[in-house]
Each structure stands twice: as structure tokens, then as C-alpha cells.
Amino acid sequence: MRTLALLACAATASAVVPAASAPETRAAPPPCSEEPRENPISEFTSYDELLVELDRIERVSQGRVAVDAVGESNRGRDMVLARAGDGPKVVFVTAEIHGNEKTGPDGILDLLDYVGTSGSSEAQRIRSELTIVAMPKINPDGAALDRRGNDMTWQEVQQRFPQLAGAAEPWNYYTDQRQGDDYAHRPGFDVNRDYHPDLDYEPDPADFPGDSAAPGWFLSPETRTVRDVYTGLQREFGDVDTYIDLHHQGACYTVAGTDRLVTMSLSGKFVQDPAAQGSGYARFADGFRQDYSKQLNVAAYDSLQEAAGRNPDFGNITLYPQDIDLPGTGLGAFQLNGSGAVLFEVRGQTQTLGERHREMLTESVYIGLSGIVSAVASGEVEQLDPADYDRIPPTDRGPETGSRVDIEQ
Numbered sequence: 330m331r332t333l334a335l336l337a338c339a340a341t342a343s344a345v346v347p348a349a350s351a352p353e354t355r356a357a358p359p360p361c362s363e364e365p366r367e368n369p370i371s372e373f374t375s376y377d378e379l380l381v382e383l384d385r386i387e388r389v390s391q392g393r394v395a396v397d398a399v400g401e402s403n404r405g406r407d408m409v410l411a412r413a414g415d416g417p418k419v420v421f422v423t424a425e426i427h428g429n430e431k432t433g434p435d436g437i438l439d440l441l442d443y444v445g446t447s448g449s450s451e452a453q454r455i456r457s458e459l460t461i462v463a464m465p466k467i468n469p470d471g472a473a474l475d476r477r478g479n480d481m482t483w484q485e486v487q488q489r490f491p492q493l494a495g496a497a498e499p500w501n502y503y504t505d506q507r508q509g510d511d512y513a514h515r516p517g518f519d520v521n522r523d524y525h526p527d528l529d530y531e532p533d534p535a536d537f538p539g540d541s542a543a544p545g546w547f548l549s550p551e552t553r554t555v556r557d558v559y560t561g562l563q564r565e566f567g568d569v570d571t572y573i574d575l576h577h578q579g580a581c582y583t584v585a586g587t588d589r590l591v592t593m594s595l596s597g598k599f600v601q602d603p604a605a606q607g608s609g610y611a612r613f614a615d616g617f618r619q620d621y622s623k624q625l626n627v628a629a630y631d632s633l634q635e636a637a638g639r640n641p642d643f644g645n646i647t648l649y650p651q652d653i654d655l656p657g658t659g660l661g662a663f664q665l666n667g668s669g670a671v672l673f674e675v676r677g678q679t680q681t682l683g684e685r686h687r688e689m690l691t692e693s694v695y696i697g698l699s700g701i702v703s704a705v706a707s708g709e710v711e712q713l714d715p716a717d718y719d720r721i722p723p724t725d726r727g728p729e730t731g732s733r734v735d736i737e738q
């Protein structure tokens with residue numbers, strides 16, 4: 330049974346109670362709410378449906394898309410990877426590391442379908458300039474449970490890494506009730522805090538319990554598989570030009586200074602500049618490309634603003650909070666390793682919105698992904714002004730607790 334959310338949202342806090350004389354036939358729409366509920370989610374692509382759909386795209390693409398299992402989740406589900414194009418630049422895209430964030434896989438399927446099957450000159454250019462490497466469900470156990478964390482106990486981790494027998498339980502290990510999900514009976518980890526910028530790191534008991542500002546440990550088969558794919562691409566291509574990770578955030582945020590609900594927030598900043606005094610990551614300073622991350626985000630933002638002409642929702646794009654330092658996220662770790670990095674934070678996880686607005690939100694992911702892929706393939710991304718990134722409107726999150734950022738990205 331789902332529990333009530335502790336967090337109220339701005340819209341409810343400031344809602345005006347309609348006058349008693351207001352005609353009942355024109356009742357105001359219900360205020361936005363972050364309260365967990367049991368909305369349907371069946372229209373999203375399930376794990377089994379994903380395998381079927383990838384197989385279909387692979388066949389229809391006539392060799393332009395290749396699909397492989399590259400690892401297994403903790404509960405033994407294949408982790409699948411699709412590769413499209415044979416160009417010299419790599420665009421690596423991952424989604425659903427939080428299993429209740431489900432527009433990413435569907436947006437990726439739409440992109441693979443287009444790049445793999447279209448005969449348009451643009452698709453041909455993308456295939457010849459880029460190698461798109463996509464992992465649409467990198468936490469398949471969490472996705473099957475429709476929850477943020479994976480399905481793994483600390484005891485399983487300690488069996489896998491005997492050196493951790495006496496280590497303190499990690500800070501990102503869930504054993505309680507959260508977001509309406511019961512981790513007490515089926516514990517799990519926030520695996521998007523399990524990455525480490527040193528990609529050959531192995532778990533060391535001295536590094537536990539850790540915290541949000543520290544790196545993770547590659548404890549999970551899920552993060553180790555993504556890490557192995559990334560380092561394999563480094564060996565093959567020299568570097569991974571672009572890394573995009575697809576997420577969801579709160580359902581009730583507004584574009585600052587307006588009452589428009591945010592469709593998606595973007596970000597290209599996940600860690601402190603490694604060249605800054607005391608960053609702790611000076612060894613990564615040479616390859617760090619903050620401006621390139623900004624340019625990639627501008628490419629996504631511009632394509633969404635262009636689409637706002639046919640649906641204003643696509644214009645409601647904001648900047649994700651920039652005062653974060655998360656080296657244990659995939660984006661933080663891979664950005665330090667020299668990738669231009671982009672975060673999509675789509676409106677509302679499944680516990681708040683279910684499949685409501687699914688088509689529009691999935692299309693916003695597709696538009697943003699397409700904008701980035703087109704700009705990188707054409708080289709136009711290099712002409713974009715990184716300062717435009719800083720002009721993306723901020724997000725108004727309303728009253729919130731200080732830990733809100735930690736439970737999203």
C-alpha cells in the first residue's frame with residue numbers, strides 16, 4: 330500500500346479556495362500533487378516488450394541497428410544494448426536507472442527506429458557521422474518493480490565482495506518506505522550513486538558508508554555493466570564524445586516567474602570544475618569539457634523551443650539546479666572522464682503521474698535527443714553559444730526540503 334508523500338508542492342500551497350458561489354460546472358482543475366498513487370503505467374514499454382521492440386527494429390533496419398545482451402542485472406535480466414550507425418563519434422544514451430522513470434526507454438526506441446530505418450538524408454548523415462550506443466533500461470529489476478532502487482541486498486553485495494564483510498552499510502541502501510514503495514521487504518540501492526570517476530575502482534571498505542558528495546563503488550552488476558560498456562567505447566573510439574542520461578523529476582515544478590508546469594529540465598553540470606582549487610578531481614582537469622556539455626544542452630533546448638509552435642508544452646523547459654556535486658552519478662563520473670554530458674529530467678515519476686501525459690512527455694525526450702544527435706552529426710553543436718545555456722530559465726520548485734535534489738537525478 331502506498332503511503333502519503335511528505336512533500337507538498339507550490340501549487341497546492343498557494344492554491345486559492347474558490348468562492349462558494351463559483352458555479353460547480355466549472356470547477357477548477359485539481360491542484361498538482363506529489364502524492365504517490367496507483368495510476369496505470371501499462372502504456373509504457375515493459376521489459377519484455379522492450380526486447381520484442383528492439384528485435385523488430387534490428388530486423389527492419391537491415392543491419393543498421395545491432396542489439397546485444399551485454400550483462401545481467403542482479404536478478405538475472407539481460408541488460409540490452411542497441412548500436413546504430415558506424416560514424417567516428419560516439420553518442421552514448423542510457424535510461425531508467427531509476428525504474429520509475431519510464432519515458433526514456435520509449436524516447437530511445439523512437440530514436441533508434443528513426444536512425445535505423447529512415448532513408449532521409451539526415452538519418453544517413455547521422456549514421457555516417459555517429460555511432461549511437463543506447464541502453465534503454467539499465468535498472469531492469471527496478472523497472473519491473475516500478476520503483477527507483479534496484480533489487481539487491483547489502484548481504485548479496487558482501488558475498489560478492491568479501492572485503493566488505495565489516496564495512497558500514499552504504500548511505501544509498503534503501504530498507505524503508507519511500508515514494509510509496511516498500512524496500513523493507515525487498516531492499517535495494519539507488520544505483521545512480523554507485524559510479525566512481527576512477528573507472529577501474531574496486532570496492533574498498535574504508536570508503537563506506539559514503540555520502541552524496543563522494544563517489545560510489547561499482548557494487549551493482551548494473552553499474553558495472555554500464556561502466557564496462559563505457560570503457561569498451563573508450564578503447565574503441567579514443568573517447569566517448571557525448572553521454573546522455575534520461576530521468577524524471579517532481580511533477581509540480583514551474584518555469585520560474587510563470588505558472589507553467591515544467592515539461593523537462595536540462596543540465597550539463599554535475600560536479601565541480603576539476604580545475605578548481607580543492608575539487609579533489611584535478612587529475613581529470615585536462616579532458617574536462619564543461620562548455621561542450623553546455624552546447625549539447627543548448628542543442629536540446631533549441632529543438633524543444635522550435636517544437637513549442639505546435640505544442641506549447643515543449644517550450645516549458647528549465648535548467649536543473651546547478652549547485653550540485655554528484656561524482657557517484659553516471660553523468661558526474663563520465664563527464665569527469667571527458668564526455669560532454671546531458672541530463673534530461675522529465676516531469677513526474679510514475680508514482681505521481683503514472684502514464685498521464687505519456688505521449689507528450691515521451692515526444693519531448695525524442696525531440697531533445699534528436700536535437701542533440703543532429704547537432705553533433707552536422708557539427709553545428711560547435712557553433713552554439715555556451716552562454717545560451719546559462720539563459721535557460723531556472724526551475725521554481727516551490728517550498729521543498731533540502732534533500733529533494735538527492736532523490737531525483
Ligand SMILES: [Zn+2]
Nearest residue numbers: 427576737738
Ligand atoms: Zn532519476
